[in-house]
Amino acid sequence: LQPQIGFQCRVYLAPSNYGDMAEACVGSSTNDSLRVLKIDGTDPVVIIEPYPKGAVEWSPDGEQLAFVANDEQGIRQLFVWIRNNGSIRQVTNVNSEKDISFSTLSWSPDSKWIAFHSNNDLCVLKLENGEVKCFKGYISAVGVKPARAPNSQSIIFSSNRVGKLVLGDTELVWDLFIISMPDGTITRVIYFIVLNNIGGIKLMNTFEVRY
Numbered sequence: 001l002q003p004q005i006g007f008q009c010r011v012y013l014a015p016s017n018y019g020d021m022a023e024a025c026v027g028s029s030t031n032d033s034l035r036v037l038k039i040d041g042t043d044p045v046v047i048i049e050p051y052p053k054g055a056v057e058w059s060p061d062g063e064q065l066a067f068v069a070n071d072e073q074g075i076r077q078l079f080v081w082i083r084n085n086g087s088i089r090q091v092t093n094v095n096s097e098k099d100i101s102f103s104t105l106s107w108s109p110d111s112k113w114i115a116f117h118s119n120n121d122l123c124v125l126k127l128e129n130g131e132v133k134c135f136k137g138y139i140s141a142v143g144v145k146p147a148r149a150p151n152s153q154s155i156i157f158s159s160n161r162v163g164k165l166v167l168g169d170t171e172l173v174w175d176l177f178i179i180s181m182p183d184g185t186i187t188r189v190i191y192f193i194v195l196n197n198i199g200g201i202k203l204m205n206t207f208e209v210r211y
Contacts, residue, residue, distance in 0.1 A: 020037060020038050023037060033048070033049040060110075064081065066080050066091075067080075076094065077092045079091065091125065091127060092130060100118045100123065101119055105145075111127075113127065115148070138157070154178050156189070176188070177189065
């Protein structure tokens with residue numbers, strides 16, 4: 001595989017039965033691109049060009065590719081490329097990036113929902129109708145994706161929703177939560193405390209697993 005010269009490219013492998021990947025390249029204000037191509041670099045299909053850097057994620061069935069890009073008004077939206085016909089569907093209609101943003105995309109196993117972090121919230125998008133439900137104040141660790149249960153009926157994610165614990169110089173509190181879908185009931189299942197003191201980092205954790 002030969003990446004585009006002068007660009008920084010990131011590869012997203014599709015499920016193995018397809019033998020291809022998405023490649024997001026940035027490095028030029030006019031020629032950045034998101035494309036799908038074979039593992040050996042052949043048969044490239046350009047999804048969007050120019051492409052503003054943003055989250056990219058394949059659906060578990062490999063039939064759809066979710067990505068973040070600007071709409072005609074320059075507002076970041078969530079789009080889905082559909083493999084079987086090559087069409088692109090805008091699945092959100094955000095009025096302002098102050099209202100919602102997109103990071104750490106995570107598909108449900110049945111490829112019907114996408115969970116993502118938006119500012120200080122955790123949001124869930126239903127692809128069928130574009131409905132977005134956000135759970136306020138669930139700040140996520142950078143780069144940590146929410147995960148779906150195999151039956152697609154619950155989401156587990158980390159957050160410092162409980163807040164900071166003041167016992168030393170700098171302290172962070174991170175918990176694991178489960179959201180039951182579609183009603184949105186949230187349960188804290190594991191409680192972590194990470195203390196960053198002058199003497200180094202100490203990890204303390206207690207478990208509150210509920211069944």
